[in-house]
Amino acid sequence: MNTTRDLAIETHHLSRRFGEKLAVADLSIAVKRGEVFGFLGPNGAGKTTSLKMLLGLIEPTSGKGTLLGKPIGDRAARAKVGFLPEHFRFQDWLTGRELLRFHGRLYGLSGSALDAKADALLTRMALQEAADRPIKGYSKGMTQRVGLAQAILNDPDIIFLDEPTSGLDPLGRLLVRDVIHELRAGGTSVFLNSHLLGEVEATCDRVVFVKQGRVVHELDMAATPSGLEVELRVHGTSDAALAAHGTVLSHADGVATVRVASEEQLPLLAAALVQSGARLYAMKPHKRSLEDTFLAVMGEDQRPG
Amino acid sequence: MIRDVLVILHITLHEAARKRVLVATLIGAAAFLLLYGIGFHFVAQKVAADSGLTVVRQRLFLNFLTLAGLYVSHFLSIMTAVLLPVDTLSGDIASGVVQTVATKPVGRSSIVIGKWLAFSLVAVAYYMLVALGVLAIGYVRGHFVPPGLTIALPLMALEAVVFVSISIAGGARLATVTNGVLVFALYGLAFIGSWVEQIGTMAGNASARTLGTAVSLLMPTEALYQRAAYFMQPSIMRDLHMTPFATASLPSPAMVWWAVAYALVALALGVHALRKRAL
Numbered sequence: 001m002n003t004t005r006d007l008a009i010e011t012h013h014l015s016r017r018f019g020e021k022l023a024v025a026d027l028s029i030a031v032k033r034g035e036v037f038g039f040l041g042p043n044g045a046g047k048t049t050s051l052k053m054l055l056g057l058i059e060p061t062s063g064k065g066t067l068l069g070k071p072i073g074d075r076a077a078r079a080k081v082g083f084l085p086e087h088f089r090f091q092d093w094l095t096g097r098e099l100l101r102f103h104g105r106l107y108g109l110s111g112s113a114l115d116a117k118a119d120a121l122l123t124r125m126a127l128q129e130a131a132d133r134p135i136k137g138y139s140k141g142m143t144q145r146v147g148l149a150q151a152i153l154n155d156p157d158i159i160f161l162d163e164p165t166s167g168l169d170p171l172g173r174l175l176v177r178d179v180i181h182e183l184r185a186g187g188t189s190v191f192l193n194s195h196l197l198g199e200v201e202a203t204c205d206r207v208v209f210v211k212q213g214r215v216v217h218e219l220d221m222a223a224t225p226s227g228l229e230v231e232l233r234v235h236g237t238s239d240a241a242l243a244a245h246g247t248v249l250s251h252a253d254g255v256a257t258v259r260v261a262s263e264e265q266l267p268l269l270a271a272a273l274v275q276s277g278a279r280l281y282a283m284k285p286h287k288r289s290l291e292d293t294f295l296a297v298m299g300e301d302q303r304p305g
Numbered sequence: 306m307i308r309d310v311l312v313i314l315h316i317t318l319h320e321a322a323r324k325r326v327l328v329a330t331l332i333g334a335a336a337f338l339l340l341y342g343i344g345f346h347f348v349a350q351k352v353a354a355d356s357g358l359t360v361v362r363q364r365l366f367l368n369f370l371t372l373a374g375l376y377v378s379h380f381l382s383i384m385t386a387v388l389l390p391v392d393t394l395s396g397d398i399a400s401g402v403v404q405t406v407a408t409k410p411v412g413r414s415s416i417v418i419g420k421w422l423a424f425s426l427v428a429v430a431y432y433m434l435v436a437l438g439v440l441a442i443g444y445v446r447g448h449f450v451p452p453g454l455t456i457a458l459p460l461m462a463l464e465a466v467v468f469v470s471i472s473i474a475g476g477a478r479l480a481t482v483t484n485g486v487l488v489f490a491l492y493g494l495a496f497i498g499s500w501v502e503q504i505g506t507m508a509g510n511a512s513a514r515t516l517g518t519a520v521s522l523l524m525p526t527e528a529l530y531q532r533a534a535y536f537m538q539p540s541i542m543r544d545l546h547m548t549p550f551a552t553a554s555l556p557s558p559a560m561v562w563w564a565v566a567y568a569l570v571a572l573a574l575g576v577h578a579l580r581k582r583a584l
Binding site for chain 1: 308309312316319320323400401402404405406407408409410411412581583584
């Protein structure tokens, strides 16, 4: 069982109402220190409101929570928090370097230590050539990268990333993914709010699915079985024969579902069945993706289009 | 706290210097000073050449003209004090700029106070620039300096600070346009209230005077100008009501302290509003 000391975020029944509208109904989550935590849900699920409550930008209507062991909104805790909003806006008349210096001073950094940190981050984000140009001339990807730099200026213990890869090209996404891995390796907790389920799948240790301001499902990505499932239409075989190649998940009426270790097992399984005299009519392999889980949890009505 | 305020002050001064409103008001001030300088030159030339005018009447002409110039400089400084900061909070809130600032280890009070200090400095500097321009023209062309400047100039600077305070406090709660309309409505209220008080006093109507005083309590800025104008005129101009700037009802020193308190209360309300505001 996790104690508050092990947790970067802990909330109990947080809710937020805007007039008649209940944006977040009952948010209870626990994010461990050093884990990458995915926060998923359809539009209007209360994700951004939840995130803003955790950051102290919005006061909860009810409930309570802690951030790094301190009450939500605590100023000392904020010194160890980084935040990249979804629509990162700032004083675009500043240069990238000036922006980082400004935000560094807000974190209490100054002098040569701040300059060195800003230089290092501009280099890390591949912005050194644009460092002294006004940000209003930056592309969307460059803007997002300088935003990410301001969020990690303070070597945060926890960072909140709201759609950090939206609008980025593949190289930009890769950079963000690398930064997330570096942060986790350094012990930083990452709270990731993203619609890009592939990104979440590639980076998160654990995800929760939020619907109407409540956590409706939780998924431990590390504990999620690896491999892929294959559906077989086959007659004249037994569970034991199928089990020699994987885990039999179901088998009835000539339809079996078997989880195999990898795609390479598929021809071996087919050959073994045919050699044993079984009549194999069809094989349909499929990997259950996070998207499948998302649709299963949220319902088909959440499918785009 | 002080360090945070200074960081916000620094970035806001940077922001103010870039604003087109400041450039526009500076161009407006330059155009006004040019026009005023030319006008003053011709008036001073005529007054000096008119042998029929006594020295006293010459001084009264120049005093009237200087007061008119200072009235315009006070009006320009009010516009600057309202328009420069009108979107500094509401704009940052609407665009989301404030989110990355407010999630740093900085109190929301530091954000409001830092911006207030920066725009107060800019508004007062702007006012002093234009007012000293008017006074310089009077001194150079007419060898004239009105009396009571050490009292009057700080009063008018305080007026600018009151407008900055309201503009910033409103921005913590209201959208930019709503805030601007509200602050100018308050200016209009103060203007008409003050004139009702002055004219009511001249006409001997106690009700009009009381109404004007009540409006000045609601918005004390024009009372500050009336008090400043009183000290910048010789007694003969005041007593004979020779110009529109003659003060029939002198606002009391308590009104000055009320204006100081008013600015501080507005600032405190701005801090409170931003603290409560969902960002």
